[in-house]
Amino acid sequence: MVMKIKLQDIGPEGLGVDVTEEEDFxxxxxxxxxSTLSPVTGHVDIRPVSGAVxxxxxxxxxxxxxxxRCLEEFGCTVEADFARHLVRGKEKEREKELSPEDMDxxxxxxxxxxxxxxxxxxxxxxxxxxxxxxxxCLGLCPRCGKDLNRAECKxxxxxxxxxxxxxxxxxxxx
Numbered sequence: 769m770v771m772k773i774k775l776q777d778i779g780p781e782g783l784g785v786d787v788t789e790e791e792d793f794x795x796x797x798x799x800x801x802x803s804t805l806s807p808v809t810g811h812v813d814i815r816p817v818s819g820a821v822x823x824x825x826x827x828x829x830x831x832x833x834x835x836x837r838c839l840e841e842f843g844c845t846v847e848a849d850f851a852r853h854l855v856r857g858k859e860k861e862r863e864k865e866l867s868p869e870d871m872d873x874x875x876x877x878x879x880x881x882x883x884x885x886x887x888x889x890x891x892x893x894x895x896x897x898x899x900x901x902x903x904x905c906l907g908l909c910p911r912c913g914k915d916l917n918r919a920e921c922k923x924x925x926x927x928x929x930x931x932x933x934x935x936x937x938x939x940x941x942x
Contacts, residue, residue, distance in 0.1 A: 771884040782815030806830040824851040833899040837907030
């Protein structure tokens, strides 16, 4: 699978590309601290639009994540539908206020579009910030560190009270 698209190969009607890539995507992901468990797959439609290039498509890949509660590794399928507006040239100013239209603009140089970078960015945006192996994950015991998904621990229930609310502990309403 070719992950670089030459602008001259994009006709006026556009270009559709089916994506199945494993090795190059895996190398890029590894360099950025993401471990892939499957090839990246998807479809990308590319079309020229008044001196720029519009890219829209769908991408999916299974990656390895560590649960934020129990710290076990698990596979997570990440999927993204995306649309990008690519403009040839360099980004003019690094610090400026962005409008909503600026958020979907990507700059590129040369006569080729690097699809691998675009796909990885889209996958990165869909990685959960607090990955969970399951919604009902019990996590680790805060005292002994035992994985509560596998077995109960013998630790007594925590009886910690925020010192600001200590006086309310004995408060009873009748």
